[in-house]
Amino acid sequence: MGILDGKVALITGAAGGIGRATSKLFIEEGAKVVMADIWDEMGEKTAQELGQNAVYIHSDVSQESDIKNTINLAVEKFGSLDIVFSNAGNPGPGGGIEDIPTDEFDKTVAIHLRAAFLCMKHSIPIMKKQGSGCFLTTSSVAGFQQGMGTLPYSLSKAGIIQLTRIAAVELGIFGIRANAIAPGGIATGIFGQGMGISRNGAEKMAELMKGTLAEGQAIRRAGLPEDIANAALFLVSDSSSFITGETLKVDGGLLSGRIPQDPEESQERWVEMMKKLDPEDQKIMTERGQEGIKKTMENLKFLKPAIREKIIKRMQRMAAKRKGT
Structure with a gap:
């Protein structure tokens, strides 16, 4: 038996990196998974590889209608919705406050914070009827400390931490939990995306970044998508049934103190x-x-x-x- 037998999960940003690794692990543990992303080629390929318990849908989480359609698909396809993992993200525009284009600021907030809010908003009625449910959202070490991400990215991730606390208190009486994960330096394509390079280049860069990411924290290796997937599995499983409102740092000790670099x-x-x-x-x-x-x-x-x-x-x-x- 798997830890998630009988559960239905929705994962955004599921085509690559953390989302792909989590989709794979959840299915291995018995869940049925709706994989949402805008990277259709990889999303469809991954869902096909994972078998009949995975289905892929194109979903731009900055659009409320796409989020509604994704939630509806989960219920129509699998009959319920037990887990919502809001994981889709982008690095956001770099630069100081005076340099950031307002439309790019708004887009980044929409993809991270607003999307997490909308995933909750449109899933809560389903979970209330069930008398149970679990929200999980990807935050970041950048939500705790300055200098670890772009300005709109960091603000969004800090907002997710507070949204998680609010949701936990509001929804606990209905049997619904809410937690978040704050990854540190994880070898994913987000670094390449932040530089504006091609999708394939970003994936290649994720592998190349492992050496660089290994030097900055107490545990001297790069974080991997599987590290976050394992944390996610714990937080959505019955093993964490008395945990809500928390943001779990999975950062190799990065926030405990950076290792100085030349x-x-x-x-x-x-x-x-x-x-x-x-x-x-x-x-x-x-x-x-x-x-x-x-x-x-x-x-x-x-x-x-x-x-x-x-x-x-x-x-x-x-x-x-x-x-x-």
């Missing part, structure tokens, strides 16, 4: 990693890097001379190393 060595690892990508993706990442340098240079004029000089010298050393590789 920025020049980090730059060297980054350059070596870029060399293994396709030329077009290399070009995109180089252009993004140059845009960042240009913005930094523009802001230097507002700094005190001593600080400005120190930053310029460091940038010159790093540029020289890039040219030498």
Whole structure:
């Protein structure tokens, strides 16, 4: 018998990374899974590989109608809805507050925080009738600490932590639990997506990122999608029946204290990693890097001379190393 025998789960962002690993594990443990994503090619392929207990649907979670359709499919196809894992995400636009386009800010909040709210809103009536249910949402270490994600991404992830607490208190009387997971450095395609490279390039970059991600936290390896899937399984199973309103950090100890990294060595690892990508993706990442340098240079004029000089010298050393590789 599986831990999730007889359960029906809906997972957004299910075509890749964390969502794909969780879909696979939930089905192995006996669940029926509705896999929602916008990456149709991989979503359909994965659902087919997982067999009759998996079904894929194209769903853009920034659209309320798509979320409603996905929830309806779960009930129509499998007869109930026991677990909703709101996992779909994007990295969001980088830059400081003054640089972020308002429409991109709104889009990121819609994909993360608003989508989690809507998944709850439209699933709650079903779960109330059943007298049970479980919500799980992907937050992030960026929701706890500054500097671990883009601004709209981090704000959204912090909002998810509070939404989880509110939902837990409001819904507990109906037998419905709500929890979240805060991943640390997990080797997924989100890093490549943040740089604007191709979907295949982002997946390739996820593998290449493992070495870089292994150096920053107490447990010296990169986090894997399977680490989050295992945590998700625990939080939606009866083993956690007395846990609600919590955000479980799965970060290898990252939030307990970062391991200091030499920025020049980090730059060297980054350059070596870029060399293994396709030329077009290399070009995109180089252009993004140059845009960042240009913005930094523009802001230097507002700094005190001593600080400005120190930053310029460091940038010159790093540029020289890039040219030498």
